[in-house]
Amino acid sequence: MSNLRSGVMARTGLGDLLGEAADGVVRFRTVPYATPPVGELRFAPPAPPAAWKGVRDARARGPIAPQPPSRLRMAMGEFERVQSEDCLTLAIATPAVDNRRRPVIVWLHGGAYLSGAGSLDWYDGGPLAKAGDVVVVGVNYRLGPLGFLQFPGLSDGMMGLHDMVAALRFVHDHIAAFGGDPGCVTLMGQSAGGGAIMRLLDFSTTEDLFHRVIAQSAPLLPGPNEAEATRRARRFMQLLEIDPDAVDAGERLRTAPIEALIAQQSVLARELSRFGSIEPAFPPCFDNYTPDYAERVARAAVARGVEMLTGSTREEMNAFFVADPAMADPDQAAVAEWFEALAGSADAIETYRRRRPGGTTRDLFGDLMTDYRFLLPSLDLAGRVTASGGRAFLYQFNWAGRNSPWKACHCVELPFAFGTLPAWNAPMLQGLDHGEYVALSATMMAAWSAFAHRGDPSLPELAWPPYGVGRETMCLGSVVGVMGDPAGVAWKVSS
16 A cells, blocks of 8 residues: 555556545545447447556546436435546445455445446445445446447447446456455345346356345346337437438437437336336346246356345335325226236235225335335245255335335435435435434444355344245344244235
């Protein structure tokens, strides 16, 4: 380790990087892990970064991927950052640049594959790195059509996932220069980031690049197949006034103004939207999704020896429904259709009514969607991992601010997991008690760090059993402890 103008130097195989020491950690906020995907490289798989001479200053915040405003900003609050297609960078926080070989946590942010960034202050890895003696790496990856548009001869609909693989490859090759252990990598993601983890477990190119996973609120949804993804790409081109059958269609899309791509992505999303659905316009193209996909993911995890920590929040869908005028008094027939499709009968709403006394139709519909989009898939996956001979740990995050309409909604656990409350100005944290926050955040960071260190989130004062026949689940909230069967209802997996 050496100092330069009060900075801290990391010497990688590509060149020297200057970071900033503060609050007991060293932060490298803009570390390139791939060649900028600009010009002719728009829609291309990521290429390795070029080496540089001299010292590269990584202390300043870099740009994030081009994106529209977050669709959950009413719950999470707003953020503002410079946007650019030159965005394939990592934000690395480490307790020290030395030879300690600490466990590494690589963070994949959520945002429906269309918004967010791993380098946001919300996800500053400093508090977690300091509390758990781990190296935390936040990944910026391409979003929306730049990351997930599928069109023959132009892109495979997986560019954002390829970016994640490139980031993991960089970690494997260079994280030792930041005090990290490339042989002890935990891949952690929430929402879209958690869903991406499931796909990356099924990628042969990720073999040996990560060894444990923390999947928070990961919806195990099929996404569009190749035919549907191509249909969406064609419609997207039409919205941009590009003939998808023209010989120069791909070139015109490569050179279209980024502002137009972002604007028309939102138009397409509105065309595709339907009552109760949370699917984005451009999720990863996933042509080999089948009803046994969860089984394939579980077997891949077990075959690789990947340990899993997964879970959800108690009222995930409130983040989507509370601010939606259509959900203030939802259409009863449309709600009944969803109960029929997911729970097998429109009458199943009565089961949900018993579970939530006095609940409104919005509450009951939210509970249904929370169960079948988040909770039950996580139970199913954990059960399959266990049945295949692996080990999984399950949690449910139950904290909610007093009298908050958001309750324990999607994303509400993030300030606790990262210890970054000062960075948040979020309506979903309404009613927060600061002392309770500090204590619960400390517990979460300790458990997450313990899992990264040894594959078990148990703490000396808090035993956390693996998931088994009792559906053992750690409840994280105003009271912390283990319970069984967090679903409490009969259910079927919807194909």
